[in-house]
Amino acid sequence: MTVLLDARGLALAGRLRPTDLCAAGPGLICLVGPNGSGKTSLLHALAGIGNPRGDVRIAGEDPRRLPPPARKRRLAYLPSSRDIAWPMTVRDVVALGSADGSEEAIDALGLGDLAGRRMDRLSTGERSRALIARALAQNSTLLLLDEPTANLDPAWQIRLMDRLRQAAESSLVVAALHDLDLAARHADRLIVMEGGGIAADGAPAKLLGGPEIRRVFGVERGADGGWTLVSPSARPRSSP
Amino acid sequence: MKGSALLLLGAAALALFALSVILPWADLAAVFRQDSGLGWAIVRELRLPRAALALVYGATLGASGAAIQALFANPLASPDLTGTTSGAALGAVVTAYLLAFTSPLALALGAVAGALIALLLLLALAGPRAETATLLLAGLAISAMAGALTTLALALAPSPFAFYDAYEWLMGSLVDRSLAQAAFAAVPGLAVIALLARLRGPLDSLTLGEEVAQSFGHDIGRLRLSIVCLTAVGVGACVAICGAIGFVGLVAPIFARRLTGGRPGGAILPAALIGGALLLAADLATRLAPLGRTLPIGVVTALLGAPFFLWLVLHMRWRLGR
Numbered sequence: 165m166t167v168l169l170d171a172r173g174l175a176l177a178g179r180l181r182p183t184d185l186c187a188a189g190p191g192l193i194c195l196v197g198p199n200g201s202g203k204t205s206l207l208h209a210l211a212g213i214g215n216p217r218g219d220v221r222i223a224g225e226d227p228r229r230l231p232p233p234a235r236k237r238r239l240a241y242l243p244s245s246r247d248i249a250w251p252m253t254v255r256d257v258v259a260l261g262s263a264d265g266s267e268e269a270i271d272a273l274g275l276g277d278l279a280g281r282r283m284d285r286l287s288t289g290e291r292s293r294a295l296i297a298r299a300l301a302q303n304s305t306l307l308l309l310d311e312p313t314a315n316l317d318p319a320w321q322i323r324l325m326d327r328l329r330q331a332a333e334s335s336l337v338v339a340a341l342h343d344l345d346l347a348a349r350h351a352d353r354l355i356v357m358e359g360g361g362i363a364a365d366g367a368p369a370k371l372l373g374g375p376e377i378r379r380v381f382g383v384e385r386g387a388d389g390g391w392t393l394v395s396p397s398a399r400p401r402s403s404p
Numbered sequence: 405m406k407g408s409a410l411l412l413l414g415a416a417a418l419a420l421f422a423l424s425v426i427l428p429w430a431d432l433a434a435v436f437r438q439d440s441g442l443g444w445a446i447v448r449e450l451r452l453p454r455a456a457l458a459l460v461y462g463a464t465l466g467a468s469g470a471a472i473q474a475l476f477a478n479p480l481a482s483p484d485l486t487g488t489t490s491g492a493a494l495g496a497v498v499t500a501y502l503l504a505f506t507s508p509l510a511l512a513l514g515a516v517a518g519a520l521i522a523l524l525l526l527l528a529l530a531g532p533r534a535e536t537a538t539l540l541l542a543g544l545a546i547s548a549m550a551g552a553l554t555t556l557a558l559a560l561a562p563s564p565f566a567f568y569d570a571y572e573w574l575m576g577s578l579v580d581r582s583l584a585q586a587a588f589a590a591v592p593g594l595a596v597i598a599l600l601a602r603l604r605g606p607l608d609s610l611t612l613g614e615e616v617a618q619s620f621g622h623d624i625g626r627l628r629l630s631i632v633c634l635t636a637v638g639v640g641a642c643v644a645i646c647g648a649i650g651f652v653g654l655v656a657p658i659f660a661r662r663l664t665g666g667r668p669g670g671a672i673l674p675a676a677l678i679g680g681a682l683l684l685a686a687d688l689a690t691r692l693a694p695l696g697r698t699l700p701i702g703v704v705t706a707l708l709g710a711p712f713f714l715w716l717v718l719h720m721r722w723r724l725g726r
């Protein structure tokens with residue numbers, strides 16, 4: 165059986181050190197790490213953005229050799245920016261991902277009533293949901309999401325993570341998140357990024373209680389269960 | 405889309421058979437009754453090239469404008485505001501009056517080279533996804549420079565008649581061009597429109613940002629280069645035959661995107677139809693102007709286009725809430 169994702173020696177000049185990332189089957193991987201630790205760079209490299217070096221195979225195929233329609237079914241990428249160049253309608257934006265999957269994705273993100281509305285007439289959170297729906301509509305083997313929960317209210321954050329869990333039954337979802345608890349609660353696997361490379365990779369429950377979070381982020385669990393700063397001297401390192 | 409096609413057909417029929425200062429509809433009908441061969445000759449030799457040029461030039465400007473606006477993600481990018489048209493005019497003037505190559509091919513090549521240099525300069529100055537202010541400033545600088553160099557080239561021209569000739573041509577005119585000349589603009593123009601329309605998919609996905617377009621597998625560098633080269637060829641070929649005509653490339657895509665729900669790539673073909681109809685309508689307006697003579701069409705498009713441009717600037721200001 166071919167593994168779902170097999171990335172070897174992925175690197176982006178000045179942003180990502182040579183990195184391997186493999187996943188045998190579907191699931192939800194959350195990327196966490198301080199600002200500038202290389203989360204976006206790893207997602208870029210996996211999506212083939214910015215001429216990454218190294219080798220990526222999605223279900224045995226090199227996405228860079230696929231023509232756009234086939235490549236869109238292999239991988240979907242959501243950037244952290246929620247800007248859109250032209251004020252298209254929600255329906256048209258989602259259809260840019262795929263015309264087939266767009267109705268389901270529009271429903272899943274509660275955009276039914278807004279489907280005919282122009283993007284510039286939406287709130288930031290609604291715009292985020294429309295752009296997430298675009299990525300989901302592609303029904304791709306690999307789904308790469310940069311901060312998908314940003315700008316969403318708490319209810320929509322939970323609904324989105326539930327929808328991603330559902331997607332993770334047949335696809336591999338890789339999502340960069342800042343909320344450690346949200347990541348830990350939903351992910352099958354947590355990857356901690358640091359200085360443009362992977363610092364730790366494993367089960368969320370194990371990593372969250374371990375020393376890596378403390379070292380990389382400089383935070384630890386306080387007495388009230390929330391995160392508190394360790395000490396001013398324990399600063400995280402940034403990208404090379 | 406259907407509406408713009410009908411508008412186009414109606415304007416074309418008017419241009420061919422009616423609306424003329426020298427030979428109005430009634431007189432043309434009289435000519436047809438006396439000698440239908442002469443009537444058809446007037447239509448074929450005088451009016452067909454003019455109408456065909458208006459259609460093709462307008463359509464090329466519309467499609468090019470839509471493609472440039474999609475590429476720069478900016479509704480104010482257009483062949484004239486980015487300096488492409490003035491670059492093409494400079495290229496043609498230098499070829500004709502300094503290098504003394506006056507064949508249509510040499511003129512067209514000169515104009516294409518000028519347009520290409522102007523667009524590449526714009527990319528270098530303003531960057532690939534330019535802010536409105538940067539884009540307009542860079543376009544203004546390029547237009548001003550091309551305009552000054554054009555005047556200089558004319559001042560250095562060997563014959564004093566050259567100046568008047570070139571001046572008339574620079575104001576833009578569709579009059580007195582032969583069918584062969586019309587074909588010289590039409591063949592590259594139509595080819596460019598067809599090739600630009602094939603790029604609508606990548607241009608639509610560029611709406612989501614360069615990163616997403618790249619993740620879809622589109623080569624953005626190649627897309628940028630294709631659009632710059634195609635636009636330069638289309639606009640250059642038309643400018644070489646008819647001189648510089650402004651504002652159609654700015655206005656047509658804006659109307660076209662209203663038809664396509666804002667999709668920038670999908671707007672290329674509608675923008676071509678609307679551009680053709682607009683320039684044809686502007687050409688009809690030059691014949692109807694109550695001045696007893698035909699106005700230069702470039703002047704008419706500028707007179708009609710400038711107020712629209714002002715409206716657009718105000719509209720953008722309101723939308724940004726400033």
